[in-house]
Amino acid sequence: MKKIALIFGLVFMLVPITNVYAASGGLLDGKNIKVGPNINLILDTTNDVTDGNNSTFYTLSGGSSLDSVKDHLFFEFENIMDINSYYVRASGNQLRMHFFDYQKNYLGYINEPLTLDSKVTITEYKKVKYVAISNYSSTNININEFDVLGKLSPVVKEEVTNLNLVNENEGVKITWKNPTNNFHFAGIKIYRNGTLLTTLNKETEVFLDNSIQLNSSYNYKITALYSGDIETEGTIQILKHQNL
Secondary structure, three states: OHHHHHHHHHHHHHOOOOOOOOOOOOOOOOOOEEEEOEOOEOOEEEOOOOOOOOOOOEEEOOOOOOOOOOOEEEEEEEEEEEEEEEEEEEOOOOEEEEEEOOOOOEEEEEOOOOOOOOOEEEEEEEEEEEEEEEEOOOOOEEEEEEEEEEEEOOOOOOOOEEEEEEEEOOEEEEEEEOOOOOOOEEEEEEEEOOEEEEEEEOOOOEEEEOOOOOOOEEEEEEEEEEOOOEEOOOEEEEEEOOOO
């Protein structure tokens, strides 16, 4: 029995293992990756570069800048991420890695040639929504594995600004300015005298409160809402409603 077990173990050791994922904890593991010439033009999708199998691959075209060329791999994160390392296995290293924010603004890139077949720590790219890898050589390159590692970007909490209350015959007109260029911002809440009056989406910047009484003072507070059920302390103003 021991001899049989020993022989089985030796045979198992001699069998090549191709389904080995080298970047443990990778953010792209098993995800579908988009393919195209630029971030706004997608021609194909694949998971051959994220399946953990080093024998599968996707071929990135080289030597052309035409819009029909599949020379970039793109991935959009569900949340905003801070990226600190990558792992790439490929048939060539003339590759460049790109980072974009949630508005597709360019954050920067790691220039070719990329280091292959090992986890590479990089200077952290913050507030990343899209990551890409591209072929900068004159020949095709097979990408076997493509992954990045990092963590969720912290939520930056900002209050609304320019809060203004105006007496009108129909009630109190409330205007404000929402935070801009903040992916995590989700909307606002308006409180009147400490009681929730309404919840509004992130595009709204005006509200008419017509459920008030004449010659009464009201305390209005607007709080900003962020992903993860985060609510700010709020901005407060007081107004006494009078007929015009």
